[in-house]
Amino acid sequence: MVEFAVSTFTGGIHPPYCKESTEKMPIERLDPPGIVSIPLQQHIGTPCEAVVDVGDKIKKGQKIGEAKGFVGAPIHSSVSGVVKSIDKKPHPTLGECMAITIENDGLGELDSSLQGSSLDSLSSHELIERIREAGIVGMGGAAFPTHVKLSPPSDKRIDTVILNGAECEPYLTADHRLMVEYSEDIIYGLRAIMKILDVKKAYVGIEDNKPDAIEAMKKASKSYRNIEIKVLRTKYPQGAEKQLIEVLTKRQVPSAGLPMDVGVVVNNVATAAAISWAIRDGMPLIERVVTVTGSGINGPKNLLIPIGTPFSYIVDRCGGAKGDIVKVINGGPMMGLAQYTLDVPVIKGTSGILLFTSEDVKIHKEGPCIRCAKCVEVCPINLMPLMLNAYSKNHAYEDCGRLHVLDCIECGSCSYICPAKKPLMQNIRIAKREVINMRKQHAKAK
């Protein structure tokens, strides 16, 4: 039966999706490397404090970093072995960060304290505690601690849970494969979220370029009438939280607001799967599915990778690099971060590793703005990217603030579409930072 996608959001772009080389590749488990280096900060919020010392012998799944404060998540070892060092190491999103380096003894001994349980035997409070203890964070990229998201203030009434299976970033197929191969686990995790939030209605949004994922998820959710699999039109940034919520519930998250302001909590499908593993097997978040692809890799793959595995090891295991690699990206090509070295490790938020050759990365000469207004047409937030860009370049940050620069979701559609190849996104990012600083100082002065 042909099913039509739900209506779409305004703006957005249609980049080439380039998912062909990995979308049919089953997820493979990567053997752990000899050495993993697990950063003490992998998420928004406070960094962790190491709870092990150099020389300690540790088990797989053992907690090695404890979160300070509520908005934080602990980290666990992804291998069994000996702690070699605790020092600064390259980090895929922070440049550099304290990390615990562990030499793998190859035994894969599990921490004996990890205990499986079931959804029915745990209370909602115990479920949240388990999710926190398992170090689960949003796995779509931003890596916000999940237990915080699942503990909304009591004045916010949540009535809908959304699982984000849009995977609108080009190249990435990690969520896609997860939905095809682990659909039962995702639905299990979703039911846990629904139980925690006491919510009766859930949607799973999936773009219509993943028919096999839609089918698998429908099958897995068949016996749960309050879970609806929704087909979304393929358009970037369909997976952006605000756009996804609007398309599925017709509610608009207010400017500067959060999904909970309209009664919605959104989680990634990979996060839901991680939740199910934490509940059923007691397994903390120590591995994740990553798409390794791009024209610079010999054997593109979807891999289940232990957290802390260096990119260089992964590249080797995918047949090595080929051609003139000019860019390595942690994440997708639209919002991911370019890396300066292959020594960075996979962290909880790493959804993809892209190796781009000069074939993918075209260096463009920047031209003058011709006011074609294409950036205005594609902006999903209705901003005026060309004006923000001009103001930012002239350091007129107050004007940027007036034009709501802080509402920018940094999807990059404006930079993508610009025929003059202006780095709009980059200049808008600078303006956002400056406006935030300005407002902080202003608040201080008061």
Next chain:
Amino acid sequence: MNQLIVSSSPHINSDETIAKIMRDVVIALIPAGIAAIYFFGSRALLIIVVSVISAVLTEWFMQKLYKKPITLDDWSAVVTGILIAYNMPPTVPLWLPIVGSVIAIAIIKQSFGGLGQNFMNPALGARAILLACWPVRMTTWVAPGPDAISTATPLELLNGNMQEGFPTIWDAFIGNIGGCIGETSAFALILGAIYLLYRDVINWRIPVSYLGTVALFTWIFGKDGFFTGNGIYNLFIGGLMLGAFYMATDYATSPVTPKGQLIMGFGCGIITSIIRLYGGYPDGVTYAILIMNIVTPLIDRYTIPSIYGEVERNV
């Protein structure tokens, strides 16, 4: 491994470029050029060629003079050259398009900062100046055909309160009428416009609101009383089709906001209609677009759309 490039996301770009857009405009203008040569002969082609060459040379010279990078490969000077030629009667001496190109490129475009910075449409600005300086040469029309018999344009006929002698609506549609080189064949211009819309170079807002306003206004305020005008006929005559699809939509001189683009089209339509119906000069397209060009920054300023989630918060 070589040095890795570390730059801000996004890491991919569309293959859209300024040159591609300008080339699409040139392609879209070709049918009107063919129609012009068909109706007015090789003289039309000669004027187009002279105009384009002088526009490109002026661009090169001015960029040299201002010590700016030479950007002839963006095709924008070619577009301006073609539009200048299209806005001239086929009878003009060959030095006139040269003067027009120099005014358009040297003064209106490059002296105000080059591509994207000009405050009015270069081709139309040049036309307005030429009209003021050489009014007779700029309004000496010939009937289509090999004999170059002088004629009046349908708009002049309308303006002169003539009761007959009008070309049929069909002749006006295909371009078998007197007028500027590139403006007479509505058919050819629409053909090109469909291409531009298909290629996403222009959107519907300005042309539709412009044409709609003119049709409505000239129908309501007919010469024989309310609702007696021929709105449809008015669409096919004068420079309206050329103006609505190819010049009012000029990026640099039209609003960037969706609402602003509708206002642009509506404003152009009102001014064009008023000049056509009550003005001393038969066609108002040139001045209508130029006036709206000048208020474009103002329109943009007051039509910035409310952002996502803003309305809800205010409720």
